[in-house]
Amino acid sequence: MSAHFLALDWGTTNLRAWIATADGTPLVRRDFALGVSGLAPGEAARRFATEVRPALQAEQLPAVLCGMIGSTLGWTAVPYADCPATFGELQRSLFAVDDGVWIVPGLRTERADGSGPDVMRGEETQLFGWAMSDPARQRGEYLLCHPGTHAKWARLIDNRIDGFVTAMTGELFAILRQHSALRVTDAVENETAFDQGLEAAGDGGALASRLFTARSRVVGGSMTSAWAESYLSGLLIGAEVAATPALLGIDVPGPVAIIGEPALCQRYARAMAHRGIEAHVHDGETAVLAGLAALYRGTLA
């Protein structure tokens, strides 16, 4: 039992670690270029012990880890917890990989529209962390949005994640701008172009057709190629905001809580405002630390 603990957000491309107090106050923070995608099979435990702990002078602290470190590519494959899942159930599903070292399970759900299962690993800690940061959020219904490579939209009711759905928006943006005919070499960020993309997203349908306008507007002479990337970003985020909440089978319940990297969250807030949806932005790093601390406190009980 310890007043301090090691909090790790160990994702595909990066590892972010803190020494924090049990109430979630960060004392030390350090990033490591140890993303799960770069780990050799079976070496996660060793690199945690020989690199992460010594670098933080935290050889003895208990540790709570979330993210893709709980996947087949990470330390070990931690079984998903099934939705609906309360914070208490997530707590009870912590997976011990060593004395005082726990991995947070990801969540699995069946999509409300019948299109199959959906999964997350890491975002659950941010979403519950957001809720655990304020007792008022542990009652009532909320729509949470976590932008990113694989954006997540989740329905939170009385501190229980009832269901969620993923949109591959961030990954589509990355591969389209790098590998497709939409690639341009002179991109500059432009808010007007982003807004034109939001407008072109329409109801979010026919995406494969709408995407092509990021090229046809350029070769057709109605947009400079420098704007194509911001336009593409607006189009993809606009289509997600227009079409994804309906897959949860709910109306939007009050302001949406957007949780994640602040600059990206602001783009989502702008897309929601464009559609008349009220939203508030919350920092994802604060949320993940709050979630890891709440889970750590549970291990002390």
Place this chain on the structure above:
Amino acid sequence: MSAHFLALDWGTTNLRAWIATADGTPLVRRDFALGVSGLAPGEAARRFATEVRPALQAEQLPAVLCGMIGSTLGWTAVPYADCPATFGELQRSLFAVDDGVWIVPGLRTERADGSGPDVMRGEETQLFGWAMSDPARQRGEYLLCHPGTHAKWARLIDNRIDGFVTAMTGELFAILRQHSALRVTDAVENETAFDQGLEAAGDGGALASRLFTARSRVVGGSMTSAWAESYLSGLLIGAEVAATPALLGIDVPGPVAIIGEPALCQRYARAMAHRGIEAHVHDGETAVLAGLAALYRGTLA
């Protein structure tokens, strides 16, 4: 004036050439690894003269070229013809780059749903070639579908292309299977998986969310990774078939004519059958030669 001519379908990745009679009967056919994307600036004319003509022993024949050879990356940037465009207008817009050497212009349209301009280069020759192959097709209204990297859906009325819309389905499939989290290493073609993808496409909306099921079904345990690629193909083609015709602002007028590479066309026909849409498949190579020949005959008039 010649009874024979040189017909060239000169695209981004490949050049297909025929010596053909003026009525479109092929006498000699040859492919060249001379795609426009591999040409150095300004060298198209020289390589045509020093490689293509000699290889076909066709130094003196008149030639009609279609495809990306008419773009800024090709021989020269040939201005688009604007829709609505009749075959006669395409004919009159042939762009002479040398004595007896013509490039077919691409087409430009304003999308019926207001989402901006759209463009094609090369497909117009196949679409009109299909119509010119049978006098009956030169009257009445048809919905034409040309699958490919950038699939085209066009409305043909009385041998006039009124409008069209592009869907980046082929390119999305290529970059998702190569560069995204949907990539698998053990893919096998499977018709059941393709059909499950068609079903998962729903109404074609929320594509960025539906795509993720190609991964979540695998990690969630309800699909083998070997099926993921066929499922993805069904999902993308199904979403295109469900959502794209509506962008043309029309109901589907009778059987759809699918024109292109036969195996890919069959996948589209299956997707249409799944939605109760009647369709007939037509070989794209036959169509492009018919189109080039019809355009060549026009130069003799």
